Amino acid sequence: MIISPPFLPETHDANSTDPVMDAIDRYEMAHGIYPVAFDRRWHPGMHLTPRMQNEKIRAIADGEVVAYRVCQHAFDGGGGVRDSNAGFVLLKHTTETGEGRKLTFYSLYMHLLELDGYNDHGVHSDVLPSFLRAPSPGPNMQPPVVAPAQAGGDRRVYRKDILGLTGRCHGQQHLHFEIFMTKPDFDAYFGHSQLGEEQVATPATGDYWGNSYYVIPPQQQFLRLPVGADAHHKLNGIRFDELRAGRNAGTLYVETWFHKGSKFTKVWRDAGAARFELLTAEPIREPDYEYNLYSRASALYPGCPSDGYEMLRFGRVLSAPVTLPEAARTTWMRVAFAAGQEGYVDINNQGILKLSDADFPFFKGWKKIREGGGPFNADGLCDIDALKKILQDAKDHETPQEAAQTEEYQKEDALVRYVKTTEGVREQLRGFVCEAPSEWDSTQNEDRFRKLKDSGEFYDGNDAGYTKFLRLLTSFQFWDHTGLPAGGKLWFFHPTAFIRHFRRCGWLSKNEIAQCIPRKILKLQGRQFVPVTNQWPAAFQQGKAWHIDLNLSMRKYLVASTMQRVTHFLAQLMEESGFLRLVREIGGEQRSYSPYFGRGLIQLTNLPNYEKYGVYRKFPIDNASAASDFHALRWNPNVLIAQDNISFNRANCADSAGLYWVCPVMTAVGKNSLKTSDLGIDVANVVDSSKSTNGNVVNEKINGLECRLQSFIYIKYILLDLIKSDATERLSFVWRRNSEQEPILNPDGTPMLDPHTHRPKKKFYPIVHTIQVSLERQSP
Template sequence: MIISPPFLPALTVEALNSNDPSRIDPMMDAVDGFELPHHGIYPIAFDRRWHCGAHLMPRFQNEPVRAIADGEVVAYRVCQKAITDGSKDESGAEALNSNLGFVLLKHSTETGDGRAITFYSLYMHLLDLDGIRRLQPQPNNPPEVGTSMTLPLWLLRPTNGVQVPARQKVYRKDMLGYPGACHGQLHLHFEIFMTEGDFTAWFSQPGHAVQLDNNAPTTPASKDYWGHSYFVIPQGQSFVSVPPEAIGAAAKYFPPLQAGTLPVGSKLYVEAFFHKGQRYTRSWLDRAGTITSLTPVPVPADKDYEYEMYARATALYPQCPSDGYEMLRFGRILTEHANQVAAPPKTWIPVTFEAGKQGYVDISQSTIQKLSDADFPFFMGWQKIQESNTPFSQDGLCDYDELRRIVGVAEDLETPAERLRPEWEQEDKLAAYIQTHPAVREKLRGFICHAPSEWDASGNDARYGRLNDPDGFFGKRKVTDPDGYANFLRFHTQLQFMEQTPLAGGRKFWFFHPLAFVRYFRRCGWLSNPEFKKMFPITALRKKSTFQWVSEPVQPQLNLVENLGVKLNKAMRKFGITTPLRQAAFLGNAMQETQWFRSLAEGAPEYQRYYPWFGRGFLQLTWPDNYVKYWKFDGRQVASTLSGRLHEAAIVSNRMRSNAALMALEAHVPVGMKKWRDDLTEPSIDASDSAGAYWAWSGAARSADQSPVFRRESVQVGNASKPYYSSESFGKVAATVNVGQPSRNFEAINGLQARYQAYVAALLLLTEGVQFPIADGTLKDFPDH
């Protein structure tokens, strides 16, 4: 699942790639700052109407509104001019201060194996065409299809009402317009919601049910996992200063901490995550339902914990380092394989169990529950909000007690004069209350609300009638504002459109705080087959001779994606290749190594000095030492005598530049081992898992995590100069993959230019904010050609 916020402000390379564990998503941090502090509170308005969107406004109005994910247009409306809410301007004329333009998108993607998800995004109050042309010149011949650089033709023509197109595609980062206004207040009203059927299909799917609202969550039977890990530790659990297994060579992994016991009547919730090669934890103590944070900031483990995790797993879990590696990363074993141990091995991790105190706990215990972000754990703030079955449950006003209390507190803070203002102006007091109470604001972001759409005109009188009752918002104002309710409905009806779309009217939906939804699912890292297929560059450079280059069309074998996409995802999840930078670096190499996913085996290998131990798998594991190292990591038994003989033969073959020494040993290699070797070329987990293991032990993630700074270079292809973009950080990854270490001797890397091109193509799909120097030296968010 690839998802972005609806604005993509320009950030520096350093800002985009923060080392701060409290700011692991700088782009979302920047866009969170666009949420207005003075109106448009999610999920309730001052008059107790549901307000299930967020109001966002960037610093500059010419910051484009963008599609957050690939999808289809459900409906849209483009207006030539703004409308009035009845207010007068300085000249006494009606103020054209509100915008009716909107785009409603439907998104369908995947979050895991067999985990399809469908959701909708709404971009409301888009600027009118007159305003757009005053704000930003538009091309004379706009493209039919949208792009990240300009608006398409269909969004530059007035629609004279709501349009429902057939199969109109939109892609992530495509421009949809610019923020307009409502009641003269500049902003974009942004929503994300799911239909009742889609919500049930994802949150309650048999075998994959999410534990939303479950106050006693258990380790799921499903292998669904993404994002951060969570552990629920029960009362009475003991923590030790040093694990009993910390002896000999293992001792260095367990510096002494403190011992203690979790009090009776309490639980400990622990979050664990990795960032830039480090492992961090946060802890909360639950005493009788009152949850208290024990860690104001994330607590780091040993330096370079993740970067060195392969060595740690090999040292602590010699029987099957692969299982140990997953225990260290997830707290459970997600990959099923033939050599899996019967029970998860003991895994001691440092945890803050009391303010200022850390001790080791064995998370392999069945009494400790293991979750991830895929489970929407309640203690991370997620909560379903549904109206009780009251006589007013269908009228569309919010009767949820806590939300009513928040409105009541804010209303009590008003002066008599403030209570005479129009209802939309009184949002200031509610917004100010929430803005000055961070705990309230954070809690609201976790509410998932079952509510009608405010853009559904069907049954407006039934829905809003109570506002006009004697004790309702407008009823209490009859003397000072006798036409308030009629004016409210007249204006609000002009904005509404839902009943004119395929979603129809009279329905309820499940709404999320839209920025919280985007931020959360950006942790997912699972790539659908369509997303994999869009990863490839259009052409690739190849050196034909010393002075001759060719640019060849890239023709990937998409069947390999279809057959191995799930396994590749699982391997990337296992080895922490889940951030956009790591995925782009990994796949940029895998694309070239497999010749654009056309083959999992190296071509014409019989001429190579390492034959028959030629390159296989997604990162083309080569030489017997690497195969043996992978098998031992996977828990397979390889006789030490054979391993030693293969090592010596490889040295001889390499020195003699001949495969004779390795071929002489081939008759002594067991049939079973030959099958293991060939499995790397088959649609099995080995092709992906071996690539992930090589990535882990070679340390490629260190360079992949560095900020990519690009240099525009070119080669002569025929009579034309063909540009490409080099990057030192990725060059080190390519060297690590190709020659086994992060060398700066980039000329020794096979197919380096094609790797660069694949890396850039993957970055464009997976990231946002990366900039490229173009021919005139300026930086753009899209590369030349």
């Protein structure tokens, strides 16, 4: 799933796991509290104000245009001044978050700036898609009136496409931003999660993404060192810090995640009355834990390092079938069991529950907010105790000046101040998932809002104010042009909380993988660049063929934990596999050093690497008889089985590529490629990743470097939050070519021979190439 916020500010916080979302949190305006307004009407959106008035609003994901309205002029918001904007775009998004996990949701961008205002901000309206450059048809009246909305037709947008600039409502500049789901779509997706459940359980399925969570029941034994550790605090050669022994008094809720090599752990204690006490003022940090997972798994789980890797990664084995026996799955994790006290606990204990962000656990603040069963009450007001209490608390703390205000947007000040200054309220609201009607649905407006005129309610004794409110609201409403059911309820999310959460899901849909296959690549043949074109039908078939196995591999080996890592990984796969078409080295069988030729999405080559992969996976020995074409080899079951399984098993083609990426002893330069990909996205970083994948240490040649670099540049605009300024990007790179006949010499003056071909190795000299990389995309 690829998703981003509606603004994309530049950020440079290397320590943050999501610096863009941290920046967007600062865009959240004081007004427009999600999910309820001061007068108890639902307000299931949020208000965002960018740093600069000319900062563009962008689509948060690829999607279909459901409805839209483009306004030439601003409108009178009720005070006799043209201070409000009625322009909007409503998008529908369909993506995936896991195997068989389709997610459909909608995003709404309201109060888009009128076309007349673009010049005032130094922006030309031609930055918009063509359908947003002309005002919606309507009566040409003075003063201007709001034109009807328009249906989206077959229009589509890509993520990051510009939708407009920030407009105003009642003179306040902001974007009203919503994310919601229809009830059928919500039930289809969240019916299989643990959202709203306070009795959680370890999922029976392999659906997993994001951070890991562990629920540890009271009175578990924590040890100062793992069982079996020697006098040097080592277990099977892996060193553990000496901690403390003890037991936890109450239930513990543990969150773990990896970031740039380190493992981080936070722990809360159940303090009763729905309160959680944080035991770790700073997350427990274990440096280089992530980069060393292969060596750690190989040492601690010799019965099957592959399964052990998943125990360290997920706290359970998600792959099937499971090879590692239950008794060999002991996994010692460092956890705080009391304030200032840490020890080791075996998380393979069946009494310890294992979850992930895919489960939306309640102890992370996720909570379903709904009124009693049946249709929404005719009064249209929120009567949920948790929200009514917040509103009443805000009213009780009004200043005299706030109490004297009469306009709805002015009365919001008391609520805003209360939410901002009362600890925990804003965080609580961000986790609320609310069932409510859309304020843009005009069905039964009078029935829904007339209670606002009752004694003690917001418009008590203020009929003129009520009429003005209803007139403006009706002019902005547009639900009859969406094709969505009218008069019902939807499920709303705090928009930026939704985006931040799902950005942790690195699962790519078939369409998204297909989009990552570059449309045009220049391949160097001799001294000439020859274009290679990848059309959508073929790309989609490759995305369809690989999207399960490739995603499982990227998830397992932590490639999918950031889109920067995914970009580096996929850029290498494009060259290694011929744009996901090949899993066997072309002509490898005919070479003198076969059968050690390349296999897999990253071409696994050479006897030592096949041995390592066979040992890592613990392939059954009795399958060696299937490797009939390898009888010429000396008897080595690990080699035979690894070659056989990679050649003919799509899952192993992807899995071996993932292992190669994180296993320093397999890569060409002895580095963990995750670590290399974490360093950045400059050309030099991509060259380093390319060396690690298919470099030659002796002569520094990198096979297919031009394809790897172009693929990276193309993919980074698909997956990252970068904004492209043109249809191409200039690329300059050094590619080392053979001299005419000059060989590399040994110290004794004799030619150095290639160990595979037994031919003299040639010297390589740097030649700089400069080309334009096409960023052209295709829609399905």
